[in-house]
Amino acid sequence: MITERDVEHIGTLADIAILREELEEFTTSFNKILEYFDILDQVRGEGTGEEGAANVFREDEVITSLSQDEVLSNAGETEDGFFRAPRVM
């Protein structure tokens, strides 16, 4: 059983804000969905049967990078060729 506090915790873990009025709807749907997922408890076996390809590599050859203008073209805020970001400290 997931509580509203659990949902808030998951929001923090996922770094997503949840509005107060959304909390109840998220809690209800989480409980329904997670209850449905309980069917996986019946599953036996391992998930590591790798039969696919391996060792897909590229050679160490330099390609042309994007220009600084292209790199910054979709950015909200830039300064002297850098992206601006919120402070982390």
Place this chain on the structure above:
Amino acid sequence: MAGRTLSFHPDDRFHAFLRTVPDPAFGEGRLSGMPVAVKDNISTAGIETTCASRILTGYVPPFDATVVSLLKKEGAAIVGKTNMDEFGMGSTTENSAFGPTKNPRDETRVPGGSSGGSAAAVAAGLVPLALGTDTGGSIRCPAAFCGIVGLKPTYGRVSRYGLVAYANSLEQIGPMAADVPHVNLLMSVIAGYDPKDSMSLDAPYFHTPSMDVRGTRIGVPEEFFGEGVDPRVASVVWDAISLLERKGAEIVTCRMPSMAYALAAYYVTCMSEASSNLARYDGIRYGPPVDVKKPWHEAFQERRREGFGIEVRRRIMLGTFALSSGYYGKYYAKAQAARQNVRKDFQRLFTEVDVLAGPTMPTVAFRFGEKSDPLSMYLSDILTVPANLAGIPAISVPCGKVEGLPVGLQIMGRWMEDERVIDVAYAYEQGGGP
């Protein structure tokens, strides 16, 4: 010949497109001058690509997805970007941040999803060809609901480079068109090895569809006609299977026990991968800018709340939960074990039969708002997700109607046998289905 352009001014009554290119250029090649609609989660250089999400509003990729380059190389005209459920998360196209698409067959109903815009554009006759993407049925579901043909290729057969990731291990770009030959044509253009996609297979697709199904063994898993499948839909699909039998195919009923947990395995996997894939939308490099005056976590959390719709946030949070310490074993690891069992079931079945057949969707197209409960929407994907879990090819081809609404026949094939899936669908289509 360079410099030729097409005039594209469609009457988009169903909101199939998020944006159109009025005068797209085109060149020489197998698709010369043919208008192709591209789902909005496929990157197009110089054309805004949003995944129908507010968080990518204004984002203009500096590069083309490999499939788009291939289309251009064959002379196609990229005429626009089609509507979809935000990031592919939904089965109705109602989860678009820019409003839903209507089903051209019945405007009170959804076109299916998540490639609803592409399906509607084809069904409404606005384009002959469209690209969709299929993570758990997102090509086949709208193809079925709109009465067109859609193929989810073998995983790796079409490059994912430039496809905005939702659930990397499950999704494929695929062709959508009104009939099998057009799907076949589009597939032949977009398939092939791409060194930019490490999961890409070196298996080009050159195929002329054959309608000869004599001796083809078609398996029909009981689980595909189980609980939740509208009996009227089941009946139409059985008629279609019978038609194939009359054309010389052999019908074998069989069991697929892993269907019991395939849907749960699918949702745990796609949510987990999505929770990681969607972490990059922080408003620093692209998309509506993050507020740089606020502290990082606060700004980031706010950006994500505003930018993502409620279903996207739900899936990110559930995926985060499924990967979190203490729950990884119960959810993510179990889902991978379940996925392995699905693969094994298919492998076993495909030693006995050549293809598997059943309905694409359990019902006909929903009314708008009918699946407002998330779990009930998820449950409607039960018949399409197994193919994604196993990476095998699957196609939906129209096979009749229930109350005037299209029903899709789904054909699933062995890994790398996209050609055979096409052939069986073609045989049905040419066989004079209802």
Place this chain on the structure above:
Amino acid sequence: MNVIVGLEIHCQLDTKTKLFCGCSTDYRDDEPNTHVCPVCLGLPGSLPVINRKAVEYALRVAKALHCTVPEESVFARKNYFYPDLDKGFQITQYDRPLAVSGYLDIEGDEGEKRVRITRVHMEEDPGRLVHKGGMDRPRYSLVDYNRAGIPLIEIVTEPDLRSPKEARRFLNKLRATLEYLGVFDSEKEGSLRVDANVSLEGSERVEIKNITSYKGVEKALTFEVTRQKNALRRGQKIVRETRHFVEARGVTTSARSKEMEQDYRYFPEPDLPPVRVAGWVDGIVLPELPDARRQRFMAQYGCSLIHARTLTGDLRLADFYEKVAAGTDPVLAATWVADTLLGELNYRDMPVAAVPSDTFAELVALVQEKSVTDRNAVEVLRILLDQIKEKGSCEGPRACVERLGLRIIGTGAREGDDPLASAAREAIAENPRAVEDYRAGRKEALNFLVGQVMKKTRGCAKPSDVNAVLIRLLSGEE
């Protein structure tokens, strides 16, 4: 109280391109955000492709560290949110690393010591953040993704180190090994970063993050060990925590406790197939590594253990020595490189690469042929190094000796034209008191006279020669 230290070392692999895309790794002097593409910028729809060379380099390291390479290893996503992380996750390796269970032998506090290596894995470097603003202005960060995607190897040791000094020695040995392998350039800024786990036996473990220099490791550990000992002495408990090393102040500070609760939600990277390269290991031919080279230097050149260890402890120094030793007496060359040159370079904070080996060989030759005294040779070396530091090049040692008139004054010539003898005669003539004292049996007086002669010859004579000449002259036959 026993000190227990384990290290996690991140080294940039010296490939031409990034780990998952073809952008150049040669970004250090360039404008921000000019070495990026859709992949390392994390643009939607981009996909990673593994650089084969990076895998080869990492395997070389694994082999040199005597690791086991499992049949299959996989990349995984480490999920955390930070503006320098272009995709919102870092592609790294988690439960199935490239290599496990190796070791590196080092000179420990109590002789030769084997430090066990837990694992070696590959991962991508994040971008770089610059903090802006301050007290009076809103604060924000600037981000440059040129570094994002540079290939790193992370080498994790068992907690086998017993002192800050041992940790430093381990790092030096590791650095030398990586450079010998040709996979790492320690002179590139930021090419090495270290996290250290430190505990006192019986107490909780503390992780120190963010150490970015070789010297920093010893400093940070010394500070931390002292801090923990003091805390215990005061009856406090050591709490399990993460601390940051503040290089400028030489201290560690407690990080927010939130960082300890980080849940990285690792899962296999779905865009990359597994890596199966165990079979490559046998085909890797390792170059001569520091231990082997040390043995050879002792056998081939007759170097002392201490000189051999110093010379082979750094690839460039060892190469330099071998060039010098090729044309001079190798033992003399060893002393001059390992003792004299290294000291002068450290004093000036200059790399050995700045010194042309033939120039230095010429200087050693001058010493060897007794054209210049040891002391004046050191003087010449200093002048040459200062010239290099100032303008990037220097005059020849022989020219410098001639220019300054530092050629040695010998005793071999006949007395009439012997400058040493005339200087000695002058000194005797000018210092009758000292001569008297000497003759009266006060032997110290001779030292005074030697000093006077040295002054007159401006150091161009050997003290032993001066001594001999003075004794001969004072013994009276003139």
